[in-house]
Amino acid sequence: MPNSVRVRFAPSPTGPLHIGGVRTALYNFLLARKLGGTFILRIEDTDQARFVPGAEAYILESLAWLGISPDEGIGVGGPFEPYRQSERKTMYKAYADELIQSGKAYYAFDTSEELDAMRTTFESQGSAFQYNAVTRVKLRNSLALSKEEVDQLLANDTPYVIRLKVPAKGEIRFQDIIRDWVHVHTSSIDDKVLMKSDGMPTYHLANVVDDHIMQITHVIRGEEWLPSAPLHILLYQAFGWNPPHFAHLPLLLKPEGNGKLSKRDADLGGFPVFPLEWKDPQTGAISKGFKQEGYLPEATLNFLAFLGWNPGTEQELFSLEDLIEAFSLERINKAGAKFDVKKAQWFNEQYLKQHDAKELAATYLPSIEMEKGEAYVHLFLDRITFPQQLEQMVQEFSGFPENYDESVLASKWNAETKQALELIVAALPLCHDWHADEIKQTIQECLDQAGIKMGKVMQLFRVAMSGKGAGPDLMISLELWGKDQVLARLNKALEKFPTI
Numbered sequence: 001m002p003n004s005v006r007v008r009f010a011p012s013p014t015g016p017l018h019i020g021g022v023r024t025a026l027y028n029f030l031l032a033r034k035l036g037g038t039f040i041l042r043i044e045d046t047d048q049a050r051f052v053p054g055a056e057a058y059i060l061e062s063l064a065w066l067g068i069s070p071d072e073g074i075g076v077g078g079p080f081e082p083y084r085q086s087e088r089k090t091m092y093k094a095y096a097d098e099l100i101q102s103g104k105a106y107y108a109f110d111t112s113e114e115l116d117a118m119r120t121t122f123e124s125q126g127s128a129f130q131y132n133a134v135t136r137v138k139l140r141n142s143l144a145l146s147k148e149e150v151d152q153l154l155a156n157d158t159p160y161v162i163r164l165k166v167p168a169k170g171e172i173r174f175q176d177i178i179r180d181w182v183h184v185h186t187s188s189i190d191d192k193v194l195m196k197s198d199g200m201p202t203y204h205l206a207n208v209v210d211d212h213i214m215q216i217t218h219v220i221r222g223e224e225w226l227p228s229a230p231l232h233i234l235l236y237q238a239f240g241w242n243p244p245h246f247a248h249l250p251l252l253l254k255p256e257g258n259g260k261l262s263k264r265d266a267d268l269g270g271f272p273v274f275p276l277e278w279k280d281p282q283t284g285a286i287s288k289g290f291k292q293e294g295y296l297p298e299a300t301l302n303f304l305a306f307l308g309w310n311p312g313t314e315q316e317l318f319s320l321e322d323l324i325e326a327f328s329l330e331r332i333n334k335a336g337a338k339f340d341v342k343k344a345q346w347f348n349e350q351y352l353k354q355h356d357a358k359e360l361a362a363t364y365l366p367s368i369e370m371e372k373g374e375a376y377v378h379l380f381l382d383r384i385t386f387p388q389q390l391e392q393m394v395q396e397f398s399g400f401p402e403n404y405d406e407s408v409l410a411s412k413w414n415a416e417t418k419q420a421l422e423l424i425v426a427a428l429p430l431c432h433d434w435h436a437d438e439i440k441q442t443i444q445e446c447l448d449q450a451g452i453k454m455g456k457v458m459q460l461f462r463v464a465m466s467g468k469g470a471g472p473d474l475m476i477s478l479e480l481w482g483k484d485q486v487l488a489r490l491n492k493a494l495e496k497f498p499t500i
Contacts, residue, residue: 006040006218013052031329250335250336298320412456464490
């Protein structure tokens with residue numbers, strides 16, 4: 001095993017990259033960066049029946065959006081090219097043949113009809129069929145047939161698969177970094193297919209061979225692969241190779257915490273589970289993406305990092321550099337992590353506040369003059385979760401109110417406050433420098449002269465301006481509306497408010 005850490009993210013191009021896969025990529029990336037190692041991107045496309053056009057490009061685009069950049073692999077190259085398993089097809093057969101020669105694997109000539117009949121027989125007896133040490137002696141394979149029969153079948157090009165010969169009695173033990181010691185008896189593992197009849201390797205063979213060839217030191221992957229780990233350990237042992245360190249990540253759970261997070265949960269909850277929007281090439285159905293929904297990449301990374309990991313401190317906001325510095329596999333939890341959408345939104349709000357106002361204005365308010373656009377960003381930044389909400393906020397802000405907060409009118413509208421609004425209407429035309437501070441000073445002075453406290457009037461004044469009893473900074477709002485519109489709003493309100 002090499003001295004430096006080498007990790008890989010190895011997705012299959014069978015559809016859009018789930019956000020759980022993105023978390024796996026992130027943890028691999030963080031460990032490599034933390035320990036000065038190498039992060040490899042490999043595409044595992046041995047299952048050609050499930051291949052989806054565009055899925056590989058989607059994976060690359062998703063990782064690029066988040067800044068999870070590979071040091072080696074697809075799109076980068078490296079010493080172990082190619083990094084796409086379908087392009088390594090001929091290599092795997094040699095390794096499967098090596099296991100045949102060493103007696104660790106065997107040819108199986110069973111047809112699908114024969115295997116279906118065997119399953120039916122077992123089911124009729126109330127048990128499940130497994131191709132294993134007990135049943136393989138009764139099936140059509142090179143362990144049960146004579147050498148002459150096997151040679152004849154091979155000479156006739158009879159279709160076959162290559163299966164791993166799992167020991168009948170034995171225990172597999174390995175220490176997972178997250179889950180500690182795992183013990184599995186070999187009787188619970190069936191003789192998995194390593195090479196399919198079409199000459200393509202199965203995931204299990206290709207995965208183990210590639211991890212060995214590419215000198216992977218740590219396999220960090222989702223909990224759903226934990227049942228496959230004992231089989232992979234057996235394969236390493238069959239080849240006489242040292243296995244890498246394993247770390248199986250906790251599941252991502254539904255927001256309510258009961259059960260694995262699925263696309264259906266996201267559709268019902270109205271939130272994304274994919275990093276980018278995905279259009280199904282067959283159905284045309286569109287699935288939401290974090291990017292298109294308005295999540296910032298840095299907020300998405302911070303949110304994902306905390307789904308199963310914690311730094312051991314109260315700090316929550318971490319830049320990518322901070323995450324690299326703080327990350328360790330030992331601080332990953334065993335228990336599943338709730339996909340808390342509200343927390344994701346909170347992270348986005350925090351990072352939005354740190355964003356450059358000029359950049360936000362240029363991107364999301366392009367039709368508004370830059371200086372005014374920046375002012376709108378500053379006005380609404382504490383009141384939005386996603387940047388695209390800026391345009392809607394400006395539209396609502398710019399429209400004249402049609403209705404006025406009845407509860408504020410009932411408690412604040414009286415002869416004194418009516419006089420105050422009339423005094424403000426008369427005073428504002430005399431405010432020559434139309435800026436927030438000057439506007440406030442003008443209003444303050446006219447009310448002071450009448451002996452009316454400003455605090456008694458401001459909420460009602462806000463209602464007159466916007467129709468609402470609460471909102472963003474009122475004086476900055478007045479500045480943005482402009483003198484003519486403020487006076488028009490005030491006069492309209494005085495006409496609409498109840499007669500006193």
